[in-house]
Amino acid sequence: GQNIDQPTEMTATEGAIVQINCTYQTSGFNGLFWYQQHAGEAPTFLSYNVLDGLEEKGRFSSFLSRSKGYSYLLLKELQMKDSASYLCASMDSNYQLIWGAGTKLIIKP
C-alpha cells in the first residue's frame, strides 16, 4: 500500500536547527515534496526532490534517499514565524500526491 510517515509534533527553540523526518512507500515514485501550512491557512510549496542528495534553499534544506524511502526537511536559524505544520508528500507513478498527516512544529523563545 501507499504510506507516508512523519512525526506528529516537534518542539524547538528560536535560533536553533530542527530536522523533520519523513518515510514513504508509494507505487512508483516521481519525487518528494515538502509544504508548510500555518494554522487555518493553505499549504505553501517549500521544496521538491527527485534525485538523492541535499537541496538547499536559504534557511531550509531538503534531503532525499530513494533507496531508503526517506527524506528530511532541515530548518536552520529558527524563527517564531516557522511555527507551522510541515507536510511531506510523495508523488506516485500517476503523478498524484500521497500526503502525510504533517508535523506540527512548535517554536519556543
Add this chain to the structure above:
Amino acid sequence: EADIYQTPRYLVIGTGKKITLECSQTMGHDKMYWYQQDPGMELHLIHYSYGVNSTEKGDLSSESTVSRIRTEHFPLTLESARPSHTSQYLCASSESGTGPSAQHFGDGTRLSIL
C-alpha cells in the same frame, strides 16, 4: 506565485442543502484538484481535472461532483450536505505538462453542516 481563489471562506449550513464551492485560478494551469482536510490530518484527494471537460474521482468518495467547463474554473458541488461533510476543502492547481509540478493552493473553504 499562482493566484487561486476560493469562495466562500467559511460556510455554515443545514443538512440536506445543495452547496457549491467555487475555485478559480488565473495562471492558466490545466491541472486542478480538490482536497478534503480535517484538523491534524492528511489531505485526501476528492476530484481532479487535467483540462477542460476532463474530471476524475480521487480516493475519497464524498458524494460530490465537479465540472470543468473553463480552464480557470473548477467548482465542487455537494448535492445534499450531511454533518459528515464538515471539513476544510482545499482547491489547488499545477502547471501543464506530463512531469511533476508543485501544486498551488487556495485559502480553503471551511464548511460546517448542522
